[in-house]
Amino acid sequence: MKKNTLVVIGGLIIAGAIVFLLMAATPGSSGVELTLDKLLATQDQHQDDYVTVEGLLIEDSIKWNPDKIELQFDVKDNKGNLMHVIHHGTKPDNFVEGVITILEGAPTKKDTFVAETVKTRCPSKYEGQNIKNYDPETHKDKLNQPAKEQ
Amino acid sequence: MYLFSNAIIYLGLAISLYSLLIITLGISTKNQKFVNSGKGGIIALLLCSSLAMLSLLYLLGTSQFQYVYVSDYTSSELPIIYKLTALWAGNSGSLLLWTFFLTLYTAMIAFSRKMKGNPMVPYISAILMANAVFFFFILAFVSKPFAILDAIPIEGKGLNPMLQNPGMIIHPVTLYLGYVGLAIPFAFAMAALILKNVDDFWIKMTRRWTIIAWLFLSLGNIFGGQWAYVELGWGGYWSWDAVENASFMPWLTATAFLHSVMIQERKNMLKVWNISLIIVSYALTLFGTFLVRSGVLTSVHAFANSNLGLYFLIFMAIAVIGALYVLMSRYNLLKRSAGEFQSLISKESSFLVNNLLLVGAAFATFWGTIFPLVSEAVRGTKVTVGLPFFNKVEAPILLSMMFVMAVCPLLAWQKSTVKNLRKNFLVPAIIAVAAMGLMIFLGMHKAWAVIGYGVIALLLITHFLEFYRGVKARRKMTKEKPLVALYRLMIRNRRRYGGYMVHLGIAFIAMGIIGSQNYDLETMKTVPLGGSIELKDYRLNYERLDQKKEGVNDIVYADITVFKNGKKLGTYQPEKVFYGNWDQPSSEVSIISSMREDLYVVLSAWEDDGKATFVVKINPMMNWLWVGSFMIVIGALFAIWNGKYGNVTPRYTGVCKEVA
Numbered sequence: 001m002k003k004n005t006l007v008v009i010g011g012l013i014i015a016g017a018i019v020f021l022l023m024a025a026t027p028g029s030s031g032v033e034l035t036l037d038k039l040l041a042t043q044d045q046h047q048d049d050y051v052t053v054e055g056l057l058i059e060d061s062i063k064w065n066p067d068k069i070e071l072q073f074d075v076k077d078n079k080g081n082l083m084h085v086i087h088h089g090t091k092p093d094n095f096v097e098g099v100i101t102i103l104e105g106a107p108t109k110k111d112t113f114v115a116e117t118v119k120t121r122c123p124s125k126y127e128g129q130n131i132k133n134y135d136p137e138t139h140k141d142k143l144n145q146p147a148k149e150q
Numbered sequence: 151m152y153l154f155s156n157a158i159i160y161l162g163l164a165i166s167l168y169s170l171l172i173i174t175l176g177i178s179t180k181n182q183k184f185v186n187s188g189k190g191g192i193i194a195l196l197l198c199s200s201l202a203m204l205s206l207l208y209l210l211g212t213s214q215f216q217y218v219y220v221s222d223y224t225s226s227e228l229p230i231i232y233k234l235t236a237l238w239a240g241n242s243g244s245l246l247l248w249t250f251f252l253t254l255y256t257a258m259i260a261f262s263r264k265m266k267g268n269p270m271v272p273y274i275s276a277i278l279m280a281n282a283v284f285f286f287f288i289l290a291f292v293s294k295p296f297a298i299l300d301a302i303p304i305e306g307k308g309l310n311p312m313l314q315n316p317g318m319i320i321h322p323v324t325l326y327l328g329y330v331g332l333a334i335p336f337a338f339a340m341a342a343l344i345l346k347n348v349d350d351f352w353i354k355m356t357r358r359w360t361i362i363a364w365l366f367l368s369l370g371n372i373f374g375g376q377w378a379y380v381e382l383g384w385g386g387y388w389s390w391d392a393v394e395n396a397s398f399m400p401w402l403t404a405t406a407f408l409h410s411v412m413i414q415e416r417k418n419m420l421k422v423w424n425i426s427l428i429i430v431s432y433a434l435t436l437f438g439t440f441l442v443r444s445g446v447l448t449s450v451h452a453f454a455n456s457n458l459g460l461y462f463l464i465f466m467a468i469a470v471i472g473a474l475y476v477l478m479s480r481y482n483l484l485k486r487s488a489g490e491f492q493s494l495i496s497k498e499s500s501f502l503v504n505n506l507l508l509v510g511a512a513f514a515t516f517w518g519t520i521f522p523l524v525s526e527a528v529r530g531t532k533v534t535v536g537l538p539f540f541n542k543v544e545a546p547i548l549l550s551m552m553f554v555m556a557v558c559p560l561l562a563w564q565k566s567t568v569k570n571l572r573k574n575f576l577v578p579a580i581i582a583v584a585a586m587g588l589m590i591f592l593g594m595h596k597a598w599a600v601i602g603y604g605v606i607a608l609l610l611i612t613h614f615l616e617f618y619r620g621v622k623a624r625r626k627m628t629k630e631k632p633l634v635a636l637y638r639l640m641i642r643n644r645r646r647y648g649g650y651m652v653h654l655g656i657a658f659i660a661m662g663i664i665g666s667q668n669y670d671l672e673t674m675k676t677v678p679l680g681g682s683i684e685l686k687d688y689r690l691n692y693e694r695l696d697q698k699k700e701g702v703n704d705i706v707y708a709d710i711t712v713f714k715n716g717k718k719l720g721t722y723q724p725e726k727v728f729y730g731n732w733d734q735p736s737s738e739v740s741i742i743s744s745m746r747e748d749l750y751v752v753l754s755a756w757e758d759d760g761k762a763t764f765v766v767k768i769n770p771m772m773n774w775l776w777v778g779s780f781m782i783v784i785g786a787l788f789a790i791w792n793g794k795y796g797n798v799t800p801r802y803t804g805v806c807k808e809v810a
Contacts, residue, residue, distance in 0.1 A: 018510035090754035
């Protein structure tokens with residue numbers, strides 16, 4: 001056999017191994033991304049999933065228990081859906097009314113989401129808006145669209 | 151000023167169009183006059199983009215809030231340095247910077263001494279001009295840096311506090327230099343294909359420009375990671391976010407090209423592969439920009455959504471289709487006169503493996519990045535793959551990569567026999583295995599860490615042997631002192647030893663990554679005034695909570711005295727800063743750094759009675775990352791520096807009759 005062919009075969013084996021690795025790793029470490037209303041509607045199906053969901057923070061609902069290091073708050077979407085969130089960790093910077101929170105975790109109990117991570121995506125993050133003037137309505141349309149658009 | 155700056159953008163668009171057309175005309179009619187006129191256009195264009203950038207800097211510096219860009223990103227009390235760096239805080243400003251770099255690079259090539267009289271110049275210029283037309287079009291019609299407001303606001307909105315950090319001054323600049331830099335090898339590749347001439351001169355020039363772009367890309371990623379580490383307060387430096395991946399992918403493919411081009415140089419093989427790598431790297435820079443600017447993916451970094459991404463996607467499609475067309479039409483030419491592998495175990499084949507792994511890593515990153523989009527299109531649900539996916543997939547690939555890197559220097563070109571394999575590898579392999587044994591004996595039980603450090607040990611030994619043998623051989627001939635011999639050896643083989651230095655830098659970074667990923671500790675605790683937190687052998691005493699004022703910023707800080715094994719290290723102040731315009735505070739972390747580990751303290755929250763919540767982390771070996779990065783820079787600069795010895799650029803051997 002020509003040496004070139006051998007090398008090509010070796011290369012294909014490596015490439016195959018990488019593809020195999022990809023295939024093997026994808027299902028185990030993936031989660032789903034849902035919109036808030038979809039999550040609330042299909043909560044039972046997703047109890048064991050690692051879910052990413054976005055919602056607007058309601059500032060008045062924030063309860064911070066410093067001794068247990070437990071943060072509780074509610075998020076809403078623009079259709080009036082409400083979800084309670086528990087997070088065993090600290091408050092992220094930028095945690096104000098109407099900020100878009102990206103939550104990752106699992107919806108263990110009815111209408112309650114246990115978040116492993118809470119990130120905020122301030123719409124003004126790189127687009128220096130004055131947060132005081134930030135109007136949650138601005139991004140209303142974005143939250144109503146399918147998750148792709150967010 | 152308004153008229154002037156806008157006029158300059160439109161003028162730039164006109165000039166770039168003119169240059170593109172006149173150079174193309176010059177090429178097709180073989181008229182040197184036309185080409186020269188186009189080259190004049192390149193200089194005029196550089197002038198345009200510089201003036202546009204200077205005017206924006208001037209407007210930012212003097213806080214002319216009637217301009218949308220100025221009032222969006224600055225405020226009057228901002229320090230002057232951040233007023234100026236707000237140039238790249240938003241879409242249009244950063245595109246202006248990009249355009250400036252592009253025209254700068256173009257002028258550097260069109261008027262380079264090495265390229266004088268070279269018929270590739272008009273082709274390269276034309277291709278880069280096409281890029282310039284695109285960017286000026288964007289600046290003129292889509293994302294206007296000099297748009298003006300109806301009413302003049304009294305005060306601007308201010309720069310996002312997170313961007314007020316030295317890391318943010320330099321990170322975007324280096325990243326853009328890297329991104330733009332990859333357009334140059336692309337232009338070279340296209341020019342060479344059109345001229346049907348892929349010779350040594352081409353390899354040399356393309357490689358040099360690729361190294362420059364690669365260096366800036368590496369720096370951009372490193373500075374970005376460092377910024378995230380000191381500024382964002384989560385104690386990490388890389389999170390496989392879509393935007394990070396966007397700049398990591400071209401880095402991987404450019405790295406692959408830098409290695410595989412050596413096989414082309416030696417054996418005249420893999421020409422199609424190399425050109426493809428260049429095209430892919432270039433396309434990935436555009437794709438990355440599309441990802442970042444379009445907001446199709448959920449990312450914490452994303453710029454404001456706009457249709458800008460779409461333009462980049464269209465431009466990328468045109469570029470890739472054009473490039474593939476050229477490549478296909480020259481396919482037979484490239485296929486001819488290819489060499490052949492002579493052995494399965496040789497330097498050539500190890501380079502090939504390295505290439506497959508790098509491209510594989512790039513593909514895996516790509517896969518993970520676009521997976522949510524693909525799954526949504528196919529199954530309707532948006533399936534995300536997060537950190538665990540990337541760690542699971544990339545770790546083995548990059549570890550094998552390190553292994554190839556470790557054995558490659560000792561493999562011979564052409565063919566390695568069993569005998570010289572044994573001679574070269576027996577001792578390093580034994581030492582590396584012994585090192586792994588020692589690690590286990592010392593109580594390291596994480597398989598990945600032990601294997602990783604074992605591979606790195608092998609890498610360090612083989613690279614040391616390379617230096618050692620080189621010096622020994624040289625001393626035999628010249629009888630120089632060891633250090634003199636080392637110095638002369640290195641400056642006479644810049645590429646080779648520069649490359650090794652980069653390898654060592656990568657090894658240091660890998661050590662830092664393995665250490666900080668596997669052995670980090672974290673605790674979160676709320677303590678009353680006077681209370682203390684213990685983590686490993688550290689004790690942190692919470693002494694005081696107070697606030698101070700710095701300019702317009704209010705700062706709340708805690709005094710923390712840190713003890714290690716009972717010995718006092720000093721008092722540190724993690725802070726929360728309330729920036730002038732912003733309601734919400736940003737964390738300013740305290741980092742106590744040593745080669746062994748970093749102690750990372752964040753003040754998270756406080757109560758009225760003085761109780762405060764801290765996040766304390768121990769991140770081992772973080773400094774190794776920064777040291778390794780420094781070595782990469784030194785190595786890359788060393789490799790491209792024009793030395794006296796044996797670094798003559800080969801003479802251009804292609805067609806000569808055309809215009810230059």
